[in-house]
Amino acid sequence: MRDRFDRQRLMFGDRGQKRLRELRVAVVGGGGLGAFVTLELAYLGVGMIVILDADVLELSNRNREVGAWESHEEGTPKVALLGDLVATIDSTIEVVAIPERFESPQGRKALQSVDVVMGCMDGDGARLELNELCCERGLPLIDMASDTFVEPDEVLFGGRVCVVTAETGCLCCQRVLDQREIRLDLGSGEQRADEDAIYGVRREALAARGPSVISFNGVVASLGVTELLALVTGIRKPFSQLDYRGHEGIVRKIVDRSADCYYCGLRPERSR
Numbered sequence: 001m002r003d004r005f006d007r008q009r010l011m012f013g014d015r016g017q018k019r020l021r022e023l024r025v026a027v028v029g030g031g032g033l034g035a036f037v038t039l040e041l042a043y044l045g046v047g048m049i050v051i052l053d054a055d056v057l058e059l060s061n062r063n064r065e066v067g068a069w070e071s072h073e074e075g076t077p078k079v080a081l082l083g084d085l086v087a088t089i090d091s092t093i094e095v096v097a098i099p100e101r102f103e104s105p106q107g108r109k110a111l112q113s114v115d116v117v118m119g120c121m122d123g124d125g126a127r128l129e130l131n132e133l134c135c136e137r138g139l140p141l142i143d144m145a146s147d148t149f150v151e152p153d154e155v156l157f158g159g160r161v162c163v164v165t166a167e168t169g170c171l172c173c174q175r176v177l178d179q180r181e182i183r184l185d186l187g188s189g190e191q192r193a194d195e196d197a198i199y200g201v202r203r204e205a206l207a208a209r210g211p212s213v214i215s216f217n218g219v220v221a222s223l224g225v226t227e228l229l230a231l232v233t234g235i236r237k238p239f240s241q242l243d244y245r246g247h248e249g250i251v252r253k254i255v256d257r258s259a260d261c262y263y264c265g266l267r268p269e270r271s272r
């Protein structure tokens with residue numbers, strides 16, 4: 001039978017395509033990265049997509065929010081834009097759009113009915129919490145981050161993908177999280193202001209309102225979705241960490257994992 005996935009089936013086989021159709025994926029964060037990931041999941045024919053984000057469309061998002069058309073008003077929830085985007089591509093895909101953060105009761109509940117989580121958030125505090133939740137539930141997590149740094153004498157841009165499974169480890173033992181940022185993200189506003197005064201404004205805090213370019217997000221999102229395909233269709237084994245350095249024109253594989261990880265120890269027996 002011919003259908004829209006013929007060319008893809010040549011890569012994944014009937015079995016791989018069926019797996020994609022049966023797959024339930026959560027996209028946590030519907031900004032520049034999450035929007036791109038959602039777009040690709042829809043074209044791949046993933047059966048169910050749960051999108052979580054409490055943010056709304058702002059003028060400054062319009063350069064990179066896939067699915068934000070000129071006709072969309074500012075203030076529209078990002079999850080609504082992305083739900084419409086998926087429906088426009090393939091109306092047979094089930095979409096659950098939740099305008100809440102994943103830490104909310106609704107968000108935590110929605111993550112009970114998925115098979116894989118795509119982490120597309122800013123901020124290592126939230127990443128640590130998502131890492132913990134996924135380890136506790138034995139849920140595979142593919143976490144993505146883009147990173148730009150522009151100073152008069154130095155321009156860096158790129159990002160990274162980190163795969164969290166029993167085999168690859170987690171964001172903590174793969175050492176991708178910034179401890180100072182976590183302390184500040186999870187601390188009070190006063191603490192943040194004090195630390196910024198002492199150490200200077202954090203690079204990560206600047207990143208939230210710093211440069212952001214659709215093509216950098218697109219590379220990182222596509223690397224992350226390709227690791228999802230590796231995990232689900234078996235085209236190869238997923239890599240634990242990929243580091244994209246756009247300013248050097250390279251993607252590096254990184255294997256770095258410390259032993260005796262507290263978070264990996266939270267995994268249920270069946271997923272170890």
Ligand SMILES: [Zn+2]
Nearest residue numbers: 170173261264
């Ligand atoms: Zn770990």
